[in-house]
Amino acid sequence: MATAKRExxxxxxxxxxxxAGSAIGLGNVWRFPYITGxxxxxxxxxxxxxxxxxxxxxxxxxxxxxxxASQSDPIGAFKHxxxxxxxxxxxxxxxxxxxxALIAAFSHNFGLASIVALVxxxxxxxxxxxxxFFCSLVAMLILSYYAVIGGWILIYSWESFSGGLSFTxxxxxxxxxxxxxTNGWISTIGMLAYMLICGFVCFFGVKKGVELAxxxxxxxxxxxxxxxVVRSLTxxxxxxxxxxxxxxxxxxxxxxxxxxxxxxxxxxxSLGMGILITYGSYLPRDRNIFTxxxxxxxxxxxxxxxxxxxxxxxxxxxxxxxxxxxxxxxxVLPCTFNSMPGSLGWLWNGMFFILMSLAALTxxxxxxxxxxxxxxxxxxxxxxxxxxxxxxxxxxxxxLSAFGAASWKYLMPLKNVMERVLGSVKGSFLDELDxxxxxxxxxxxxxxxxxxxxxxxxxxxxxxxLYTVRQGKDNYNDAKFLRKVFAQNISVxxxxxxxxxxxxxxxxxxxxxxxxxxxx
Ligand code: PFF
Numbered sequence: 001m002a003t004a005k006r007e008x009x010x011x012x013x014x015x016x017x018x019x020a021g022s023a024i025g026l027g028n029v030w031r032f033p034y035i036t037g038x039x040x041x042x043x044x045x046x047x048x049x050x051x052x053x054x055x056x057x058x059x060x061x062x063x064x065x066x067x068x069a070s071q072s073d074p075i076g077a078f079k080h081x082x083x084x085x086x087x088x089x090x091x092x093x094x095x096x097x098x099x100x101a102l103i104a105a106f107s108h109n110f111g112l113a114s115i116v117a118l119v120x121x122x123x124x125x126x127x128x129x130x131x132x133f134f135c136s137l138v139a140m141l142i143l144s145y146y147a148v149i150g151g152w153i154l155i156y157s158w159e160s161f162s163g164g165l166s167f168t169x170x171x172x173x174x175x176x177x178x179x180x181x182t183n184g185w186i187s188t189i190g191m192l193a194y195m196l197i198c199g200f201v202c203f204f205g206v207k208k209g210v211e212l213a214x215x216x217x218x219x220x221x222x223x224x225x226x227x228x229v230v231r232s233l234t235x236x237x238x239x240x241x242x243x244x245x246x247x248x249x250x251x252x253x254x255x256x257x258x259x260x261x262x263x264x265x266x267x268x269x270s271l272g273m274g275i276l277i278t279y280g281s282y283l284p285r286d287r288n289i290f291t292x293x294x295x296x297x298x299x300x301x302x303x304x305x306x307x308x309x310x311x312x313x314x315x316x317x318x319x320x321x322x323x324x325x326x327x328x329x330x331x332v333l334p335c336t337f338n339s340m341p342g343s344l345g346w347l348w349n350g351m352f353f354i355l356m357s358l359a360a361l362t363x364x365x366x367x368x369x370x371x372x373x374x375x376x377x378x379x380x381x382x383x384x385x386x387x388x389x390x391x392x393x394x395x396x397x398x399x400l401s402a403f404g405a406a407s408w409k410y411l412m413p414l415k416n417v418m419e420r421v422l423g424s425v426k427g428s429f430l431d432e433l434d435x436x437x438x439x440x441x442x443x444x445x446x447x448x449x450x451x452x453x454x455x456x457x458x459x460x461x462x463x464x465x466l467y468t469v470r471q472g473k474d475n476y477n478d479a480k481f482l483r484k485v486f487a488q489n490i491s492v493x494x495x496x497x498x499x500x501x502x503x504x505x506x507x508x509x510x511x512x513x514x515x516x517x518x519x520x
């Protein structure tokens with residue numbers, strides 16, 4: 001049985017580092033600081049913290065609880081708790097079929113209608129296990145484009161030490177980025193290097209691979225960001241950047257900003273993809289999930305704030321303009337670091353891109369591990385062949401993003417298919433894939449997980465999984481222990497309420513907003 005053979009984390013610290021590694025990624029460094037600056041600074045940070053606590057933490061706990069209780073990958077976890085819910089899944093399937101008919105009748109979008117009908121039919125046949133399959137599939141799909149961006153970051157790390165990033169003008173920065181991003185072959189080399197590292201780590205298993213790598217990479221990442229924060233904050237004129245990033249301005253905070261905070265909380269914690277179900281399934285029974293999750297959330301938020309403090313004071317002090325996404329990372333920051341006094345631009349750039357490489361790699365490792373766990377559990381494959389098969393096949397799919405990062409030149413047939421399903425296609429293949437996964441699929445999966453845990457598995461059963469009495473250590477006659485039990489009871493009640501009502505409602509709202517169905 002897979003359950004008996006399942007490998008476990010060696011320590012709680014290792015588990016926290018691995019889960020934090022998954023959460024801390026590109027979103028913390030290139031998205032959070034910018035949307036904070038644009039949406040009222042400190043006011044946005046306060047709202048973001050609220051979102052993390054209102055939906056991030058409850059859904060994270062739900063995923064960990066599902067994984068630990070079932071000791072399974074996402075498909076196995078959904079299957080494990082499904083008995084008795086056949087009627088509910090058949091109702092879902094019926095609603096899906098009606099929805100497919102409505103889409104076909106009113107929008108004439110037969111591509112989308114067929115997809116919805118197909119998924120509904122699958123739910124009719126396999127029940128909620130389809131949701132688990134969907135989680136693992138999406139994780140692989142996300143990895144296929146995350147690997148291309150991760151590859152660019154590895155190339156930039158190399159360039160910073162070999163003198164390739166020594167420019168101070170944004171025109172040269174633009175040139176270099178265009179040369180890399182529009183050249184499918186260069187992107188492929190970076191992507192393959194990234195996939196090989198992820199595959200190498202997963203090859204060695206949970207304890208000797210993922211856990212060991214995270215325990216080394218994450219502390220290095222924190223040390224690097226702290227050095228950069230100190231350098232950035234001690235520059236003359238740094239204050240303007242701190243003001244832009246953190247000064248609370250409630251006038252600049254709109255409803256749109258609040259929903260953006262909700263969406264980002266979700267993306268940043270790597271929720272809705274079954275990764276945390278997988279990581280939870282490697283947890284032994286005697287670990288307290290609640291405290292570990294709090295640590296993960298804390299690390300993720302702390303790193304996002306430190307990233308802002310490393311970036312904006314330097315950008316403002318050097319007279320550059322803050323931008324979002326790839327421009328900030330690949331164009332503005334190299335010029336900023338090179339303009340800093342002391343001619344050490346190569347060192348600051350090198351440190352920054354190594355830090356980014358570590359952040360991107362630990363997230364990629366978690367995505368690959370989700371697939372490995374699924375493949376080894378539902379086929380006869382052992383871990384090592386499974387890692388090799390997945391690394392090779394995801395790299396092949398990633399070629400689409402490597403060659404379709406800048407234009408559709410090589411992918412016209414795919415564009416036609418996507419236009420049929422999506423109506424219109426605005427960005428490149430990579431942009432579109434990122435948009436669909438982050439704005440549609442992740443919140444949708446998260447909604448399914450929260451509803452499933454809250455209503456199908458049952459929040460009270462889930463809650464039991466969050467705390468564990470440590471055999472021989474906890475004692476019901478001990479006053480300190482009883483106080484702990486009391487505090488746990490309260491937090492369990494709060495969690496139950498959140499996972500059943502508040503989280504699904506807020507996730508639904510975020511989903512409708514980020515998918516463009518409601519607008520503010
Ligand atoms: N949490 C990552 C970030 O903040 O960049 C993004 C991410 C990584 C999302 C891995 C999903 C994932 F599976």
